[in-house]
Amino acid sequence: MKGFDGIAPLPPENDIGNVEYKSRLINPTFSRFLHLATQLKWRLREGQGEAIYKIGVEDDGTIAGLTAPEMEKSMDTLRKMAEEIGAKLILLNETIFTRSSGPTCEETKIFKEVLVQKLPDNRKLVDLRLAILGSAEAGKSTLCGVLTQGTLDNGQGKTRLNLFRFRHEFRSGKTSSICLDFVGFSSEGEVMNLLNTRVVTRQSRL
Numbered sequence: 001m002k003g004f005d006g007i008a009p010l011p012p013e014n015d016i017g018n019v020e021y022k023s024r025l026i027n028p029t030f031s032r033f034l035h036l037a038t039q040l041k042w043r044l045r046e047g048q049g050e051a052i053y054k055i056g057v058e059d060d061g062t063i064a065g066l067t068a069p070e071m072e073k074s075m076d077t078l079r080k081m082a083e084e085i086g087a088k089l090i091l092l093n094e095t096i097f098t099r100s101s102g103p104t105c106e107e108t109k110i111f112k113e114v115l116v117q118k119l120p121d122n123r124k125l126v127d128l129r130l131a132i133l134g135s136a137e138a139g140k141s142t143l144c145g146v147l148t149q150g151t152l153d154n155g156q157g158k159t160r161l162n163l164f165r166f167r168h169e170f171r172s173g174k175t176s177s178i179c180l181d182f183v184g185f186s187s188e189g190e191v192m193n194l195l196n197t198r199v200v201t202r203q204s205r206l
Contacts, residue, residue: 010061018047025077065109
C-alpha cells in the first residue's frame with residue numbers, strides 16, 4: 001500500500017522487541033483474534049509489561065494510515081485484545097494526514113501510536129530496581145533523596161539525610177553503605193510517595 005507523500009516511513013518491523021505494526025485490525029475471525037492476542041502477549045513479555053502498537057503502518061514501515069471508520073474498528077479490536085489478556089490502552093500519538101485525491105476531493109487518513117500496558121496482578125508486586133553509581137561526593141544520595149521525597153535539595157545535601165542509616169553518616173555527611181528507597185506509582189503512572197508513605201502495601205501501587 002502506498003504511503004503519503006512527504007511522510008517519512010518508519011524502520012521495518014522487528015520480530016524482536018515490544019513494538020508491533022498493524023496496517024489494520026478490522027473484524028478478525030475467532031482464530032485470528034486468538035492469534036492476535038497471543039502476539040500481544042509476546043510483545044508485552046518483550047517489553048516487561050508494555051508494548052507499543054502503531055496502527056496504520058505496514059510491516060515495511062510505510063505509514064499508509066486508515067480512514068476514521070477503519071481506525072475506530074481497529075482500535076475496538078485492539079481494546080478487546082487488551083481486555084482478553086488483562087491489559088489497558090493509552091493513546092500516545094494521533095496523526096492525521098490529508099492530501100488531494102482529485103480536483104475537488106481530499107483523502108484523510110489517521111495513524112495512531114498506542115501503549116498497551118499489562119495490568120498488575122493483585123497478588124504480584126512489579127518491582128523494578130535501579131542502581132545509581134558514581135564517584136564519591138557526586139551527589140548520588142542527594143539525587144535519590146530528591147526522587148523519593150519529591151523536594152529539591154537546598155544545595156547543602158539536605159535531602160540525602162533521609163537516606164542516612166547510621167550515626168557516623170550524619171556526622172560525616174557521607175553514606176557508608178548501600179541505601180535502598182522506594183518510588184511508588186499508581187496504575188495510571190502517578191507518583192504515590194507524596195500521598196502516603198506506605199508505598200508497597202497498597203494493591204493499586206506498583
